[in-house]
Amino acid sequence: xxxxxxxxxxxxxxxxxxxxxxxxxxxxxxxxxxxxxxxxxxxxxxxxxxxxxxxxxxxxxxxxxxxxxxxxxxxxxxx
Numbered sequence: 001x002x003x004x005x006x007x008x009x010x011x012x013x014x015x016x017x018x019x020x021x022x023x024x025x026x027x028x029x030x031x032x033x034x035x036x037x038x039x040x041x042x043x044x045x046x047x048x049x050x051x052x053x054x055x056x057x058x059x060x061x062x063x064x065x066x067x068x069x070x071x072x073x074x075x076x077x078x079x
Contacts (some may be wrong), residue, residue: 004036009073016068026061027053030074037077049076 008016008029019029034050053060064074 003040004032005040005074005077006036008033009078013068013072016072017065020061020065020068023058023061026065027057030057030061030064033074033077037074043076045076 008019011019020026030053031050034046034053038046038050049060060075067073067075
């Protein structure tokens with residue numbers, strides 16, 4: 001099974017930032033990475049974030065952009 005969360009975390013920081021910086025693309029990236037993280041970990045917190053991002057992805061996209069700048073992965077999606 002292809003894990004989007006692993007793919008995202010292996011990318012260069014520049015590509016991660018670009019994926020999270022572009023509106024629309026960041027929402028799709030967030031959804032794919034979050035649901036992949038949930039399927040990978042089966043954690044309740046990753047499920048909650050996956051559901052939240054699905055409906056309010058643009059807000060979390062900007063927060064995750066800053067988090068990714070600092071830690072090179074999304075919040076609760078270390079994978």
